Amino acid sequence: MLIQRAVLLDGTPADIRVGARIVDVADRLVPRPGEDVYDAAGGTVLPGLHDHHLHIRAAAAAMTSVHVGPEVVRNLDDLRRLLTGAPVGADGWIRAVGYHDAGAGELDRGVLDAAGPPVPVRVQHRSGVLWAVNSAGLQRLGLPGHPDGRLRSADISWSAALPRTEPDLAQFSNRLSGYGVTGLTDATPDLGAADAAVMAEARRRGDLRQGVHLLAPGKRILHDDGLDLDELTRWVGDRHAENVPVALHCVTAAQLIVALAALRSAGRHPADRIEHAATVPDDAVAELAAAGVTVVTQPNFVAERGDQYLVDVPAAQHHELWRVATLTRAGVPVALSTDAPFGDADPWAAMRAAVHRRTPGGAVLGPRERISAQAALTMFLGTAQAPLSPRRVCPDAPGDLCVLSEPPATVLGELDAGLVAATVLAGELVFDRG
DSSP states (O other): OEEEEEEOTTSOEEEEEESSBEEEEESOOOOOTTOOEEEOTTOBEEEOEEEEEEOHHHHHHHTTSEEOOTTTOSSHHHHHHHHHTSOOOTTSOEEEEEEOHHHHSOOOHHHHHHHSOSSOEEEEETTSSEEEEOHHHHHHTTOTTOSSOEEETTOHHHHTTSOOOOOOHHHHHHHHHTTTEEEEEEOOTTOOHHHHHHHHHHHHHTSOOSEEEEOTTSEEEOOGGGOOHHHHHHHHHHHHHTTOOOEEEEOSHHHHHHHHHHHHHHOOOTTOEEEEOOBOOGGGHHHHHHHTOEEEEOTHHHHHHHHHHHHHSOGGGGGGBTOOHHHHHTTOOEEEOOOTTTSOSOHHHHHHHHHHOBOTTSOBSOGGGOOOHHHHHHTTSSOSSOTTSOOOSSTTSBSOEEEESSOHHHHHHHOOGGGEEEEEETTEEEEEOO
16 A cells, blocks of 8 residues: 655654565655555554553453542442443353452452352453452362452463353454554463464454564563562573563562562573563662663553552652653663553553653652653554564555554654544555544
């Protein structure tokens, strides 16, 4: 296809001929007989965005789950109302997501038995690491005697007993196409060959349009109550011996410190990553830079959860949360992502959060961590294998493009998904706002 009257991010006018790869970029190109032509009408054309950390099937499932976050659950009555009115899925479960203890306190089987209907119910904490399951659900899982129904997400001893129903990947993929997203890195731990086959089949059918890279088998979630430096060092060394980079999930300062110590002892792989780095103490910045590890972080959580951080996190540590500018100034490679479904899947909202650092209530959290709009956008332009190498609109680059309705100055000034006019994947128009 031929895209005419486009403007590149640096302000250069361009026509772009694109197939599986970009064929030509010039000031003016003449349509070939029968060639599809898209008029960009002076709008900006970028490489398609790449979300460097999300969970594809969980995000697709969340679109049909009950949302019980603190914005809608302020007490037990709110939770009871939402669960009682929730539809039971085809698998026989009520699935709820986004819960925070600020709503109705800590959930366990007893609370859910009192608050929900007498069918299997599971509620995911918004951190993603924990599910609360009621007694009917524990019975279904073969765990009737479980003491509290609080189950870790990464524990396959129970999750393997869940019904294997596939969520609607097409609906989620279409949503991402509307954001201009053409590539995804799935950070779900413990994905194997069967999961890769599911993704490949979804792509073959056209249900999942974006290119997909899986972090597993090198992805590992760390927990404060199970930090074992020697064991983690051995695990990292084993992965490196197989030429597999590691991606260590670090939310707390303790997790980050142990992860860096393990990387220091086990040695480096050039593609090693720290996922989230939600809390980076001042005295860890230099060590993080020295490790040469890429940080993939989500400042969108400042915009989504910042008001709760102001309550839960001591004021002296507010500047340590979801750091971006400090890390880049120190020479730490940083890429951005959304962590959908635990964060909003809109990458443009994540960019705005990196620029403005405003909480839902309007406070600025970590003003020294703000970065420029162009820097935030660039952090979504890398590839799965090279998150820090932004792609360009040039001949022989992949034919994955995001077309926006406005010129570069407006795009950078607004960073709004509503400006996405069209998305092109391998030369095919997969989204057109019309």
